[in-house]
Amino acid sequence: xxxxxxxxxxxIEVPNDAYWGAxxxxxxxxxxxxxxxxxxxxxxxxxxxxxxxxxxxSRSGELPADIARLIEQAADEVLEGKHDTQFPLVxxxxxxxTQSNMNVNEVIAGRANxxxxxxxxxxxxxxxNDHVNRAQSSNDCFPTAMHIAAVQGVRHHLLPALxxxxxxxxxxxxxxxxxxxxxxxxxxxxTPITFGQELSAFVAQLGHAEAAIRAALPAVCELAQGxxxxxxxxxxxxxxxxxxxxxxxxxxxxxxxxxPNKFAALSGHEPLVHLSGALKTLxxxxxxxxxxxxxxxxxxxxxxxxxxxxxxxPGSSIMPxxxxxxxxxxxxxxxxxxxxxxxxxxxxxxxxxxxxxVFKPVxxxxxxxxxxxxxxxxxxxxxxxxxDLQPDAVQMAAHLENGLMLVTALNPHIGYDKxxxxxxxxxxxxxxxxxxxxxxxxxxxEEFDQWVRPQDMLGAGRHD
Numbered sequence: 001x002x003x004x005x006x007x008x009x010x011x012i013e014v015p016n017d018a019y020w021g022a023x024x025x026x027x028x029x030x031x032x033x034x035x036x037x038x039x040x041x042x043x044x045x046x047x048x049x050x051x052x053x054x055x056x057x058s059r060s061g062e063l064p065a066d067i068a069r070l071i072e073q074a075a076d077e078v079l080e081g082k083h084d085t086q087f088p089l090v091x092x093x094x095x096x097x098t099q100s101n102m103n104v105n106e107v108i109a110g111r112a113n114x115x116x117x118x119x120x121x122x123x124x125x126x127x128x129n130d131h132v133n134r135a136q137s138s139n140d141c142f143p144t145a146m147h148i149a150a151v152q153g154v155r156h157h158l159l160p161a162l163x164x165x166x167x168x169x170x171x172x173x174x175x176x177x178x179x180x181x182x183x184x185x186x187x188x189x190x191t192p193i194t195f196g197q198e199l200s201a202f203v204a205q206l207g208h209a210e211a212a213i214r215a216a217l218p219a220v221c222e223l224a225q226g227x228x229x230x231x232x233x234x235x236x237x238x239x240x241x242x243x244x245x246x247x248x249x250x251x252x253x254x255x256x257x258x259x260p261n262k263f264a265a266l267s268g269h270e271p272l273v274h275l276s277g278a279l280k281t282l283x284x285x286x287x288x289x290x291x292x293x294x295x296x297x298x299x300x301x302x303x304x305x306x307x308x309x310x311x312x313x314p315g316s317s318i319m320p321x322x323x324x325x326x327x328x329x330x331x332x333x334x335x336x337x338x339x340x341x342x343x344x345x346x347x348x349x350x351x352x353x354x355x356x357x358v359f360k361p362v363x364x365x366x367x368x369x370x371x372x373x374x375x376x377x378x379x380x381x382x383x384x385x386x387x388d389l390q391p392d393a394v395q396m397a398a399h400l401e402n403g404l405m406l407v408t409a410l411n412p413h414i415g416y417d418k419x420x421x422x423x424x425x426x427x428x429x430x431x432x433x434x435x436x437x438x439x440x441x442x443x444x445x446e447e448f449d450q451w452v453r454p455q456d457m458l459g460a461g462r463h464d
Contacts, residue, residue: 095358
């Protein structure tokens with residue numbers, strides 16, 4: 001069963017159970033591309049904009065109070081998730097996001113009309129353009145929704161998840177602050193380090209990423225709304241931009257403000273590029289974390305085997321008892337995806353021809369995917385890997401005992417060249433540093449025991 005809806009092109013049949021109208025239906029036909037739906041976070045942000053606009057327009061006399069109330073009621077239902085199935089459009093549509101903006105306008109109008117008359121859809125008493133979209137354009141609504149969705153995702157999901165992982169690593173670092181092990185550079189044995197010091201690097205790296213993300217947010221909190229079609233604000237009443245930004249700030253609890261230059265807000269997306277770069281910084285840090293723990297956990301008999309990663313599931317369909325570093329692999333894969341997303345965002349944002357960037361849907365699709373992957377990845381990795389990982393102190397001690405770079409402690413006492421000779425002799429003969437040093441006669445047993453102490457090789461000024 002269907003009903004007839006109209007737009008400026010003409011009539012079109014729309015399913016009876018749909019709240020949307022003609023423009024949404026045409027988009028379903030014209031853009032049957034892929035399966036990547038426009039993110040619900042963007043659509044909910046658009047509904048929030050419609051609610052805020054209705055309030056502002058009602059207060060200024062631009063919209064009858066009864067119409068504004070109907071719009072607000074319908075928008076609230078959208079925000080509650082009651083109509084999520086009414087947003088079927090894909091990312092691959094017009095680059096301004098016009099179809100999705102109209103999808104939201106039509107759904108809110110269609111539901112508002114049902115509330116008013118009992119009949120779903122249509123344009124009376126609430127019109128999707130004249131009322132729901134009043135004082136707005138897709139060109140300022142969609143980038144505003146992009147920014148709101150991005151900030152909400154970062155503040156409500158990513159930053160708390162990142163804090164969980166950082167705190168989990170910090171706890172492990174403190175717990176193992178005195179567990180001495182072999183350090184490695186160039187994938188080769190180096191001077192001693194504690195496991196706590198090794199983990200502290202990850203804590204610091206995540207801290208840098210968090211700082212970068214937080215630093216990017218103020219610009220993303222600046223909204224394009226009020227710029228309308230090209231940034232001039234045509235068809236928006238005076239003061240609308242500031243009023244709706246304040247209304248959106250009040251509704252979300254976010255520090256949202258009106259962008260000082262609407263022309264840049266419509267034609268460029270540097271704030272989102274900056275945020276994506278910060279997300280890339282986090283992805284890089286997570287990639288190193290995953291790779292290092294995977295290396296340290298390699299074995300259990302023929303690898304480093306210095307860390308025991310949690311055995312969450314069987315690792316092989318053919319090799320019994322095998323356990324693989326699955327959490328590390330998942331984290332590194334999502335990091336790869338975020339790096340790819342950043343490349344897409346950067347290129348898409350560079351295509352802001354004249355007064356409008358028309359790559360908006362793909363930018364926000366990739367950005368929100370990055371935020372979601374990083375948030376889920378941080379929380380998942382903390383819960384299923386970091387929380388229960390265990391260092392193998394025995395294996396660490398064995399590697400430390402057999403290591404050759406402890407010889408570095410002798411540099412201040414016998415010089416680099418003699419110390420190198422000791423190391424080369426021990427390696428060539430398969431002996432210990434102690435044996436090689438005594439055989440060469442460069443020091444006695446008491447001196448070796450006094451100078452070569454791994455626990456005393458963990459900081460500056462320790463060579464006495």
